[in-house]
């Protein structure tokens with residue numbers, strides 16, 4: 001059917017599939033979801049209007065939608081060990097904005113990590129809707145080790161007395177000490193809100209410490225290390241905030257949820273509780289370390305000296321090049337990455353002094369430490385070499401050799 005009905009779209013789908021198979025994605029915010037999960041996306045639930053919450057819908061015919069959503073909620077609570085879950089948000093960005101909108105007044109203070117130091121645009125960036133209200137204050141990394149300086153976080157919190165402290169970011173390669181953040185929040189009577197979008201899979205897979213029991217609210221996207229479908233946000237919180245959080249999403253900001261995505265999310269939230277997924281999360285970390293070793297061996301410079309997660313941020317200013325330039329060269333070599341500002345960057349974000357990479361997607365494809373190391377060396381050589389074009393040849397031949405017959409979702413991760 002699809003082949004004959006819309007030839008033009010079908011052709012683009014096949015081309016995209018070919019592109020994904022023949023290139024290597026090191027994009028830290030990309031991953032490949034399992035065939036089980038993909039199968040539920042676009043299922044018959046896609047056409048069901050289930051506006052409202054289980055047992056309190058605005059339309060009838062929701063008996064199975066109710067069971068489905070309740071199942072996804074229970075699985076979310078069990079995967080993360082938290083008291084309440086909302087699985088309806090269309091994305092983490094929307095979840096974040098919905099919460100700000102419902103829980104805080106425009107004159108309230110909010111505190112988050114500075115965008116350039118690793119934060120996210122939905123945490124008060126001037127060009128984002130969240131930045132148009134609230135009294136924002138920002139903390140960042142120290143100039144000495146490019147890691148969070150908790151004494152500085154504390155003094156900014158004491159000075160500004162925000163109603164909530166948001167932590168978690170998009171390009172911070174180190175783990176956040178949630179207990180320290182909690183102590184600071186307690187001291188000023190603020191809520192602790194963790195945006196776990198990048199590392200949710202590592203937490204669910206028990207490879208890194210959980211923000212619970214410290215966080216009052218946790219928001220996350222579903223498609224990064226969590227390895228689920230795009231277009232999803234999950235909010236986890238303490239019971240005392242449950243009603244407000246649910247109201248924030250519906251009717252506060254959204255209309256009807258997308259039930260097929262909730263089906264996929266539900267399956268995902270069971271998958272992340274399997275021993276197989278825990279193995280995956282552990283491998284994501286060791287593979288990032290192998291990539292780090294390769295890059296350092298080749299003389300590349302890494303923000304904060306390296307990584308404690310799935311994510312690495314290269315500092316290109318020290319090699320006299322830019323994120324834009326290296327992203328372009330690597331793409332010619334069929335390695336997909338993204339330019340990213342580094343702390344204390346001197347370039348505009350259209351060029352950017354850094355490049356962000358991560359190990360989550362290629363670990364799903366089955367890359368092991370040896371291949372991550374080799375890839376790290378090849379990328380490091382592109383970055384440091386004065387003859388970058390010659391280095392692309394080596395990279396491209398590595399990609400061609402290593403993508404031959406390599407699936408997007410490796411069989412070994414199929415949960416038993």
Ligand SMILES: *Cc1c(COP(=O)(O)O)cnc(C)c1O
Nearest residue numbers: 091092093120169170195197221
């Ligand atoms: C990626 C990211 C988001 C956005 O997630 P979407 O689901 O794509 O909206 C929000 N917060 C942080 C910290 C992120 O890294």
